[in-house]
Amino acid sequence: MKKSAWIATAMAAVSAALVLAPIPSRGQSAEDAKKARGEAAKAKRIAENFKLNARTLTIFDRQGKVVTTVGERGMFNVPFFSPDGRRLAVVKNDQEKETNDLWVYDVATGQGIQITSSQRRERAQAPVWSPDGSQLAFVAVRSGNFGLYRKHANGQGPEELIYQLPGTGNPTDWSADGRYLTYTSSDLSGGTIFAVPLTGTGERKPIEIFHSQFQLQGGGISPDGRWVAYTSNETQRNEVYVRGFDPTAPGSGQSWRISREGGSFPYWRGDGKELYYLAPDQTAMAVEVRAGAAPQFGVPKVAFRPPGIFPGPASVSRDGERMVVSLGPNPLRQITVFDRQGKTVKTVGQPGLFIDPSVSPDGKRVVLTRTDPHTGNRDIWTFDLATGKGTPVTDDLPADGNPIWSSDGKWIAYTSFRDNGRNNGIYRKAWDGSGQEELLFRTTPGAGMDLSDWSPDGKFLTFATGALSLVQLHPNEKALDRKAIEWMREEYDAFGGRFSPDMRLMAYEANPDINEIFDIFVRPFDAAKPEAPLGPAVQVSPADGFGVAGVIYWSQDGKELCYLTADWEVACAEITTAPGLKVGIPKVLFKLPARPQGDPDHWLSSRDGQRFVFAMPVTAGGSK
């Protein structure tokens, strides 16, 4: 789609949201008004999300040239070519209904047919074409259960339940002889590739082809039905492997590692002589396959390199001549420093894949999460704001994130999933990457954690798991013995806790009234009694607005608390504590030229409140 067209679409979406957003009127009950405000906030969010994240189905040839685009922009997932390459099956998200449904698009005309029609908050996912292209298999949530279904690819007829899944799973391929449908299921206990027989009568029982203690994805069956290609994270990152596929003797045979430096989503060429997979930078790689009693695999070579960085979910046609990408927006961000009036003071270094910038206490550096555009590794880096020089703090395979500074500016604390994604911990390392990292706290296996602050006295970390939690860093306590304290565990979400400089208050975000609207609150904190807040919450952001996007900072003297509004404005409120806790009317300092990237719950300002640092889209104002 032409740029002007998608801008028009986005504007229409925003306008529609504003028109559709119900406005509370005189005579409405308080409950009605609340509901209307929540719906308006949701409509606004949907319009913005579409504007920022909608993708275009784009087909490339092996030279990286765009062959065609298909249909209109949409919230698309991975598109898959039909066996004859004339249609695309893709999952499209409907934000309003909160559904995912399968669509089939004609490559030549761009016409789309909706294949599945999920009820509100149901979904269909992971389409797989039948060998003759007449049907699609997929997983869907129907009446509260995940099931493996199939349906005609022209959208006609009912969905046929093939197998009721006990948990979740994703179909991965349909054997060329039509006899088996493969699916994978992974959880913390490991991953399994199953084959469901499609022939015969009676109850279908999946055959376990291969179980691993590691997470498995994919499961493409070779055209001769002898091999299955899949992704495993056994080396701490995703790599592509091939092993025997024999439903009559499951679990047998050796495996071969195909990718060398990361890979996922393997597909076989129609004649079985080439295997494709996506490298971490989403380049499509091709590996020659020589048939035999044991197959031989060549060295991976670049087959398709679509332009841009991390262009979007993609797959390759059966003849290996086309790659289709759900082409998304440019993910590059520029570290940008704004003054208190919103003027761009400077840009720092080169654009990169940056999120979560956080300014050091002395205002000289920024720490952020950087994704390597080639390896896909997510590490913590610091950048000197004066010179733009970058320094890696971490350089490892596990994904690191949520970096925050210690109050003395010597350390960076961050979260990282280790042990193949099993354990999430909070670690610390020197800001310049020197020395060894130290584990400070580990949460329960598999659980997520949003680290948001390190107390000024260095004795507490605060993070969210839905409850706003603390961990106390007793010096003589081992990291694995440290327990989380649920400072606020409420009926609503609370997160993003930030200590005031004197540690007598905690600011945080929460949605106590309306599910869709988060506001900023402050409550008394006592380090001697960290089990719970010592007083009621006082709201900082306006009670009748659309909420906030995050807490930015406490000023060094604790008299000002700034936050980012839902409209990407920097607003600040005066805080007084004597004689009692009081919050002034927030004033907007400036509006950002575009939506920044990352988590605004991190320090984004110098402690004097004069400089604000954001990771801005490279095409927006403030970065050029």
Added chain:
Amino acid sequence: MNFRICALVAAGLWVVAGVAWAHHNMSALFDFNNRVSLSGTLSKIDWRNPHIYLTVDVKGDKDGLETWQVEGPAPSFFRIRDISKMDFENASGKMVKFEASRARDGSRTGLLRVMTLPDGKLVSACPQNC
């Protein structure tokens, strides 16, 4: 909605499991292949983030009571589905039916899939818990 949650929702387009706050990973604690269907008296409700907990007294084999603790999604999961804490409070002390995935440690703990309240209201915890 918070920026981070917006980002997660957007990212959630590309992942299988739903996004949700959690104390722990569900599949680490509960076996989705091992389900139990029981009836009993709803005796306690803990309606807080990131998971609600429901205590149900189930009649055991030898006329004794077996106390089951059933974990459900966060209150916000129910809030957007027009199911309130009041629905459960009205069921307190009354018979409920539920289906849950059993804890891997064999304890009388389960991850809620579906609960039928005394007034016939069907409360599904899917797709989050199935």
